[in-house]
Amino acid sequence: MADHSAAIKAQVESAYQQQRPVNIIGGGSKSFMGRVSVGEPLNLAQHSGIVAYEPTELVLTARAGTPITEIQQVLAAHDQQLAFEPPAFKGKATLGGTLAGNQSGPCRPWQGSVRDAVLGVRLINGRGEHLKFGGQVMKNVAGYDLSRLQAGAMGCLGVITEISLKVIPKPAVSSSLMVTMSEQDALVLMTSLRRRAIPLSGACWSAGKINLRLAGAESAVNAAAKELGAHFDATSADAEQDFWNNLREQQLSFFSSDQPIWRLSVNPASPPLPLHYSKKSQQIIDWGGAQRWLAGDFKFEQVQLLAQQAKGHASLYRGRNLKGEQREPAKGEVFQSLPAPLQALHRRVKKAVDPAGILNPGRLYSWL
Amino acid sequence: MCPITISHTQLMTIHSSELAKELRSFVAADYVIEDEETKRPYACDGLSTYCEMPGLVVLPETVEQVRQVLQTCHRLQVPVVARGAGTGLSAGAMPHRDGVVLSMAKFNQILEIDADACTARVQPGVRNIVISEQATDYGLYYAPDPSSQIACTIGGNIAENSGGVHCLKYGLTVHNVLSLELLTMEGELLTIGSEAFDSPGFDLLALVIGSEGLLGIVTEITVRLLPTPPLARVVMAAFDHVEKAGDSVGAIIEAGIIPAGLEMMDSHAIKAAEDFAKVGYPTDAEALLLCEVDGTVDEVEEHIATVARVFAEAGATHCRVSADEAERLALWKGRKSAFPAVGRISPDYYCMDGTIPRRHLAHVLMSMQAMSERYGLRVANVFHAGDGNLHPLILFDANIPGEFERAEAFGAEILNLCVAVGGCITGEHGVGMEKIRQMTAQFNDHELAQFHAIKRAFDELELLNPGKGIPLLKYCQEYRALQPRPQHTQNKAMD
Numbered sequence: 001m002a003d004h005s006a007a008i009k010a011q012v013e014s015a016y017q018q019q020r021p022v023n024i025i026g027g028g029s030k031s032f033m034g035r036v037s038v039g040e041p042l043n044l045a046q047h048s049g050i051v052a053y054e055p056t057e058l059v060l061t062a063r064a065g066t067p068i069t070e071i072q073q074v075l076a077a078h079d080q081q082l083a084f085e086p087p088a089f090k091g092k093a094t095l096g097g098t099l100a101g102n103q104s105g106p107c108r109p110w111q112g113s114v115r116d117a118v119l120g121v122r123l124i125n126g127r128g129e130h131l132k133f134g135g136q137v138m139k140n141v142a143g144y145d146l147s148r149l150q151a152g153a154m155g156c157l158g159v160i161t162e163i164s165l166k167v168i169p170k171p172a173v174s175s176s177l178m179v180t181m182s183e184q185d186a187l188v189l190m191t192s193l194r195r196r197a198i199p200l201s202g203a204c205w206s207a208g209k210i211n212l213r214l215a216g217a218e219s220a221v222n223a224a225a226k227e228l229g230a231h232f233d234a235t236s237a238d239a240e241q242d243f244w245n246n247l248r249e250q251q252l253s254f255f256s257s258d259q260p261i262w263r264l265s266v267n268p269a270s271p272p273l274p275l276h277y278s279k280k281s282q283q284i285i286d287w288g289g290a291q292r293w294l295a296g297d298f299k300f301e302q303v304q305l306l307a308q309q310a311k312g313h314a315s316l317y318r319g320r321n322l323k324g325e326q327r328e329p330a331k332g333e334v335f336q337s338l339p340a341p342l343q344a345l346h347r348r349v350k351k352a353v354d355p356a357g358i359l360n361p362g363r364l365y366s367w368l
Numbered sequence: 369m370c371p372i373t374i375s376h377t378q379l380m381t382i383h384s385s386e387l388a389k390e391l392r393s394f395v396a397a398d399y400v401i402e403d404e405e406t407k408r409p410y411a412c413d414g415l416s417t418y419c420e421m422p423g424l425v426v427l428p429e430t431v432e433q434v435r436q437v438l439q440t441c442h443r444l445q446v447p448v449v450a451r452g453a454g455t456g457l458s459a460g461a462m463p464h465r466d467g468v469v470l471s472m473a474k475f476n477q478i479l480e481i482d483a484d485a486c487t488a489r490v491q492p493g494v495r496n497i498v499i500s501e502q503a504t505d506y507g508l509y510y511a512p513d514p515s516s517q518i519a520c521t522i523g524g525n526i527a528e529n530s531g532g533v534h535c536l537k538y539g540l541t542v543h544n545v546l547s548l549e550l551l552t553m554e555g556e557l558l559t560i561g562s563e564a565f566d567s568p569g570f571d572l573l574a575l576v577i578g579s580e581g582l583l584g585i586v587t588e589i590t591v592r593l594l595p596t597p598p599l600a601r602v603v604m605a606a607f608d609h610v611e612k613a614g615d616s617v618g619a620i621i622e623a624g625i626i627p628a629g630l631e632m633m634d635s636h637a638i639k640a641a642e643d644f645a646k647v648g649y650p651t652d653a654e655a656l657l658l659c660e661v662d663g664t665v666d667e668v669e670e671h672i673a674t675v676a677r678v679f680a681e682a683g684a685t686h687c688r689v690s691a692d693e694a695e696r697l698a699l700w701k702g703r704k705s706a707f708p709a710v711g712r713i714s715p716d717y718y719c720m721d722g723t724i725p726r727r728h729l730a731h732v733l734m735s736m737q738a739m740s741e742r743y744g745l746r747v748a749n750v751f752h753a754g755d756g757n758l759h760p761l762i763l764f765d766a767n768i769p770g771e772f773e774r775a776e777a778f779g780a781e782i783l784n785l786c787v788a789v790g791g792c793i794t795g796e797h798g799v800g801m802e803k804i805r806q807m808t809a810q811f812n813d814h815e816l817a818q819f820h821a822i823k824r825a826f827d828e829l830e831l832l833n834p835g836k837g838i839p840l841l842k843y844c845q846e847y848r849a850l851q852p853r854p855q856h857t858q859n860k861a862m863d
Binding site for chain 2: 058078079108112116125129133135136138140141142143144145147148149151156157169170191194196199216217218219222224265266267287311315335338339342345346348351352353
């Protein structure tokens, strides 16, 4: 719960002078994501604490090492929440890591991603300069947006030290619906719901069932639940809550598979992925069709092709489970390959922020 | 009015008539404009106090032609200034004397509306409002709605990361765009973003949106569409003090409601708007709030009741709820005509665009009143209260020598005050030419150097919109020395 930014800055400065790579670590909850980065550990976990929170302004500012759970608790006391419903990973996930890994939960299509909630950041660039971009206000168009640029950059574009976020009021009520449905029918339903102004905050097909979640004003949720409910099974509120929590925390039984887990981010209206029947059960469709999780021993090229056909991209989200928390480290690339001109631009942007290439080299791509 | 010129870092290495000849080898002859008279409408954007005649204006009709224009200008090191509808308010599209204005006006087609995915693929010269008009058949609309939406183009919205009255709930342009086709200055066509909700690698979409034409030329855009809410209603509330009005905004948020729109006007703006639009605003009020709620019928009824209660508890002297769509539109009409209304009570006005944390509103408005007296210029305020975006309108008469300069100094002092209370110098109009000096109040030299490094990663020779957006470091010292100092307010974030 203290400001350690001076020490972190000093470590980056010295790494820059000596051209030594650093490996940025928050709570360590997402070490399975991306490629392995070699470098001197740069620990952000101690650089923690909420710096400012103005409930009536809907703005919270916290240091990068602040656990997501701590932020959720403070917001809950004011009946507010993070819009993007990130996983807390047993209390280990930090705000900085959540942004660097672009982690958003089931409500993402309706309430936006962590990137969308970002208003400003402080970060240390590869020269060891501590810089501030964006701000603590909803609108700020001065200068290039280096704040939202951090989403999914896996620490390759700066050591994030502080983040300001837009937060939202908690919905007055929420309610869930569930029924057995084929993948094809579930996708058709998701597409028809996408076009309707109803208070949807989750639409996920998992284990042969479609799960919908409604959240918002009581009257709107009740009306939508009544209309849709005729076609759904009655479920207990606890079971519903468990499902969405487990989905958000990636704790559904699907995620405990020993197999590698692939994430496909696609056009939400894409048809079912052309998978062999036996592989179908090893799939979760979340985000109303836009995020498809696959478990299985695929070749990366094969999954990339599937994603491209669905107008999106794929990543090896997590390697094969070894034992305990151990995952098989990725040897090759884990994120969708980029066309050559875009690759060249990535290199130039990286160099503009981190000229010596010392921040998490190779974490995102082998060549970055 | 005195035109403000920019410093020229590049000089055209080729005479403009020779360049015109070269461009005519692939662009229709009429669309390469050389003569003074036809070039004149391109001399400024919506901020007409800043003007400059361009070397040439070119209006390509295909992406291939745009690519060739860029490649030619890159080879000859000629600056390129992209232009949409020219409605910008920060001189971002002001031409370069030795450069080419690249008008995207011919790219005005909606290419596809995908109602299943809820997206529209459009060309950059499509006007903002046309997207919603075309999407309405599918029960969909495009959420960001800047005040200029009838005229402004989506390409310009990308350049400025435009907002509008609905951004607290529905976000800015950056939240509503899925992908772009971008031509680099070297003529390379890149796809940034995708039809999915995210993309592999860096989020370059965030970087390009709001980059004011400094990083590339956008040739195609895929935007996200939303289902049109079945109902919207507005509550108007009048207050005898701005502080009470400001507090009531916080109280609405605390009640768990995110309004679709939440606008505030001060007494000068109320009187001007009522005089102009005659919609029944109480002209004796010190502050007027318009709070719009949208959603399903049940939801709107529930929230409207809460909003009306909160306003009453906050001490509103007058409260009115729109009974039907006609009344809703009438109540908005006054606010939407606030700018022309103010234009009627003064020969000229200068529109500012700072943002502040809302809790500092009363302090900022009072400080502004003191400045108004000091500068001897009136100021009227319209305020996107939900998201803290102030639009002070400084009234002046350009025919009185020195008044425009006074208005500019007044405006600069307002922006410095916004930064001092924890806000920023521009919420939605962009930096352009106009606020280039104030950039030094918001950013230090390391931060500005970082921006320049990013710029060079996209445009190594710095030919795209040179001199705009980010001040050159060599001028920063001078700009900082010239800053009018606001009465400094400590930003106590945890107070």
